[in-house]
Amino acid sequence: MLSDDGHCRTFDATAQGTIFSDGVGVVVLKRLRDALEQGDTIHAVIRGAALNNDGSDKVSFAGPSVSGQAAVIALAQANAGVDPRSISYVEAHGTATPLGDPVEVEGLTQAFRARTADKQFCWLGSGKSNFGHLVAAAGVTGLIKTVLSLEHEQLPPVVHFEAPNPKIDFANSPIWVVSQLTPWPRTPPTPRGARA
Numbered sequence: 001m002l003s004d005d006g007h008c009r010t011f012d013a014t015a016q017g018t019i020f021s022d023g024v025g026v027v028v029l030k031r032l033r034d035a036l037e038q039g040d041t042i043h044a045v046i047r048g049a050a051l052n053n054d055g056s057d058k059v060s061f062a063g064p065s066v067s068g069q070a071a072v073i074a075l076a077q078a079n080a081g082v083d084p085r086s087i088s089y090v091e092a093h094g095t096a097t098p099l100g101d102p103v104e105v106e107g108l109t110q111a112f113r114a115r116t117a118d119k120q121f122c123w124l125g126s127g128k129s130n131f132g133h134l135v136a137a138a139g140v141t142g143l144i145k146t147v148l149s150l151e152h153e154q155l156p157p158v159v160h161f162e163a164p165n166p167k168i169d170f171a172n173s174p175i176w177v178v179s180q181l182t183p184w185p186r187t188p189p190t191p192r193g194a195r196a
Contacts, residue, residue, distance in 0.1 A: 001062070001097055009160040010094035010129040011101050011168065011177045018095040023134035025141050044147045048080025063099050069107020073195070074114055082193055084112040087122055089155060089184065090175060091142040091196040094126025095133060102167045105175065112174040120176040123184075125149075129159040139196075146196040155182040 003009070003017040035042050052075070054068025077084055092104055105124070112122070127145045128134075134141050149155050155178045164170050164177065186192065 001095075003096065007160055008094075008096045008128050008132050010092075010096045010126045010158050011105070011124065011165055012096070012158075012161050013163040013165050015096040015098070015101060015165055017097050018100075018128060019132035021132040021134055023131070023137040023141060025134075025137050025144050027140060027143060027147075044150055047082065048076050048078070050075035050079055059099070064103050064107070066103050066106045066110065069104055070110035073108060073111035076195065077111065077115075083115060084174070085116045085118060085121065086190065087112075087193040087195055089123045089125065089146065089149065089192070089194040091146045091194065092124055092126045093138070093142075094128045094158070096128065098167075101165055105168045105170070105173060108175055109169070109173040116174065118174055119172060120170070120174065122175045123155050123178045123182065124175040125155060125158050125178045129161065143196045146194050149184060150192060150194065153183065153185050155184045157181055 001017050003019050005016065006019055008018050009015040029046070030040065032042070032045055050072050052068060052072040054065045054071070057065035057067050059065065077087070090108060094101060094104070127141050128138070157178050157180050161177050161179050170176055184192065
């Protein structure tokens, strides 16, 4: 699970594992109608969420299953009422472990494939390549990164990504790794969709 060289090479062919670090993140959540009524600055809108426990499908306590990943992603998309084709960015868990990255990408692929056969239309990133797994703050950090990417209309690259992990079938997936600073402009009237 731990990287031998102290680098988290998320989705890369040389990925050896993750590194652990500490962090904290805080976001303020409010119902959209309340934020609008009170004149708050709104940085992003969370349209749907989901959680699950894939229990006996998992290969280990810390190892996710493809079916569990696909199910929770599909549920989040359904709860949000969005077409997967409208999602142009996914902020992934991206641990750079031999099991984690391939399972996560296959789960994403299966969830998107339920409604579209399109390939490589959705960018994939992970903040873990910058500073490792922030343990309890990992999820909120990904949310903050996604909101900042929306605000600045740019997707930062996945650090240390040079060549795709050969165990991941990116060529036939709807997603592709952000390997350089990438413009992510607004395209009215359709809002940009992301998953964090």
